[in-house]
Amino acid sequence: MSQASYLYTRIREALPWSGGDPAVKGDPRKSVKWIDGLRGIASFLVVLTHLARAWDYDLFAPRDSEDVSPRLLQLPVFRIPWQGRLGVTIFAFLTGYVCALKPVKLSRNGNMLGAFTAVGKSAFRRPPRLIFPATIALIISWVMAQCGAFIAANRSDCWWCRYAAPDLEDSFGKEVLRLFQNFLTTWTTGYMAYDDHQWALLPLLLTSMLVYILTCATMFMRFRWRLFVYLMMLLYFHQNAAKNTETFQMQGIYGMFLSDLSYEVSFQEFITKWKWPRRVVALLLTAVGLFIAGYPGEHPEWSVWSNAMLKASHYIFPPDVNVGKRYSAIGVDLIIFAIYISPSVKEFLSNRLLLWLGTQSFAVYLVHGTLLRTVLCWMLYGITGQPFDPEKKQEGKDEPVWIPIRPPWVVAISIPLWIALVYFCATMWTKYVDPFCARLTQKIENRMFIEDEKPAPAEALPLTSMPMQNMPMQNMPMQAA
Template sequence: MFPWFDHRSRKVDHDEELPPYLPLENIEEAGEPASVDCALYESPLEAEKPPSHPPRGLGRAAKWTLHYLHAFVPTFLRPSSREPKKLYPTSWLDGLRGIAALLVVCHHCSLLWFSWDIHSAWKPGQKLLLIQLPLIRLLISGKCHVAVFFAVSGYAISHKPLKLAREGHFDEVGATLSSSVFRRHTRLYMPAAVVTFVSALMTQLGWYGRVGLPGVASPTREPPHANDLMGQLWHFAGTQVATTDPIGQEHAQAGVRRRVQSPYDANLWTLPIEFNTSMVIFMFLVAFTRVHDRVRMAFALALIVYFHYYFIYWALFLFLGGMLICDLHFELEQMGWHTRPADESSTVPPMRVQARRGFVSRVWNKIKGSRVHTRVPSLASFGLALWMLSMPEMARGGREAAGYVTIASLVPDRYQDELIVPLGAIFLVLVVDRATYLQVLFTNRFAQYMGKISYSLYMIHGPLLWTLGSFLGQKCVGITGEETDLMYTLGIALAALLWWPVALYVADLTYRCVDLKSVQLARWAYEKLLKKKRYD
């Protein structure tokens, strides 16, 4: 019989503890009617409701068949996907997390199909791989994107409470926080439970590859295999109890190994961190939403420094940092420091001085009449944030990496990778929040769609990658050969072309049938159990 799962004794290679994407709280709790969380996007489910009075006989069967077949049509192939969607001031958060989710999947693809060499830092005198250069290496990096997710999540879950508090609606703040705390556990863990259940069935069926490509970073990631289906389900139930513990999970801390993770999807190790850290944010908001705004911001800054300097609670650092950026956004608005709208054509100041004769004068007047000179600082800041996020891991030679030797020498050993990269994530969110013309990178149709399915893509890509992705990689490399780097790369490119459409389709289906339903269930349960206000 299969042994009971001992989550405390499970050991995982540090090199495989790689960051996934994390879901964000409903933007309804963050202040805007449709952003950040997929729950409030225009739902295709209404079009999928079965007819209330279907015709009888063959007509009824045809109607129901078409209804259920329609559910398998992905969102991007439906006519409604071509209709323009309204954007909101916080829509860029959706796009940012969507692009980051896409890059996290690329990161895990690189682990399955390539060696650790591409993740190592480039040092002078060594053979240079293009993917090792700063900014370009973001395409296959992982931890930096988790840092961005946490910073964005801190911004999102605090947006609505902070906005209401600044407007003086303290009763609504309490109601918002009550709803957030009630629904948080269900919001995070219910969709993941469905996906890991399917992963357990895939394990029992033997779909996980036991032998991967030679020389790759993570050739296999097969969950424990039971002797029979009941043993597998019993093992799955034990892991669910352990990984969804809302009390006993520790906070993410530098140098401290995590206590639990799901063997059916190693990427879900971040969910307990997300849950715990969200509770800290909600507790802070309960305590400080009624105090003066600048006093609250001062306390938040003090906690950020305190937690990170003494304890290196890097996740709390990012969540609190995102919350502080959100509060700063409202503070600057109240001071009259409004950010420019995405379309600045109506706000460009007129040129007051006519161009004078002479090359220098013409160039100066051209620059003065354009927006370039006003955007240079924010563009430079954006590039600096990406450069900080590109810093290689210390275990991969980050201290000797070209372009990072000086800044790495300033980082105390006890911080490891939990200083420069988290600061870069906070800085990135701050820059994009203030320089709204950069938000076009995250408000386009592709980024918004990726934001909508990002949590589902995060959940399903691990099991799908180490089953179908492993199979396709071996078959395609077998076709092209692996005698040269070019032949191997062509084989992997072919595998990726076949795997990615399947991944996006499964993520889209999971979003509509699992993720969205979980959000609706949590909201329905809260509203049904809510004690109604009594009027005298």
């Protein structure tokens, strides 16, 4: 081996995502396959979305104003990474897919007891595995707020940072009470003042419970009738106009449907047989999905293409819904189905880097918001939040003169460094915090669950406890009337 090849091999092995070869059967990083890679992309999209929301909100519209030409990043497809909505939509789909995967497989193999056991244990573990890490993130954000870490964000010219950064109460006692109130509201209404990105955790938790219930309700059904139930549930939740959460249930059921379909042999044989038609269909679905998913969240009437979609939405969706979220869900579903029928794309999503990003996805979701309104704002506005005079107002406005952002070269250096910091912190979180939460959940499960008992021998069982199929009725003597 040459020195250059040796050096390349050592560098590759040192990278955090090079813990195994995903092409080798049984490699642990291959266990979630394309799902984990898709999760990694979704978490990165969430980070990009919040950067755009904070410092270039015009990207959420098809152009800066009605009478100017659109920028490149405001055009269809190009606008997708910046305008939001897709990351959380993908998380909702993954919730349904992953939660249904094991029990559906067991039930299809005829192991109904194992399927119900999987649902029962997964449904028990799901809340603490979400609540424990989110609570730790809440406490960290709360402590940082008490130390004045959000002052720079609250005084910056970034309107979204000011909106999302908490203002402190006038006493420490009130702040302690507010900490407990925010813990409750996170899991009852979805509101959390110290890190508003946690709003999605409650609907994701509720979606997982919906999937578990639907799995149990349809476990004994034939596949074609389960498809009918999935369709009816999708149509039912299509009418849901609940604020912010209206697409979560549909995405969860869609994930459950694809999870079930992955075990259908006839469908897999059909996909394998019709290779070129499948590729054409996947390409068309991807193109249409990318276009639909790019529907602007703000001022869709400013462009011809988005205005046409706005008018069509009156006939497609029920009234008083978030049209942007609805179109994003449809676009994501088309793209995911294109991935689903494309083995080569699944293989790409299973590469080391994307699998590693997927492993860090939940940690990235929990830590990036606090780091954005603290560390990144320190980089872009200074740590002290000075000079700032709340009495000095902007000309013609009843607002203070906010601290201006630093020069573009500072921004260009700060944002990549901050993204690297986010993933470093996420790696530490995944390495230390997640295992702690898993151990704590396991201890609670061991304490609360009944122990598995060995079945009693057949001769010790009463007659009424023996299965009826072991008692041939035709050989039993008839009783007198």
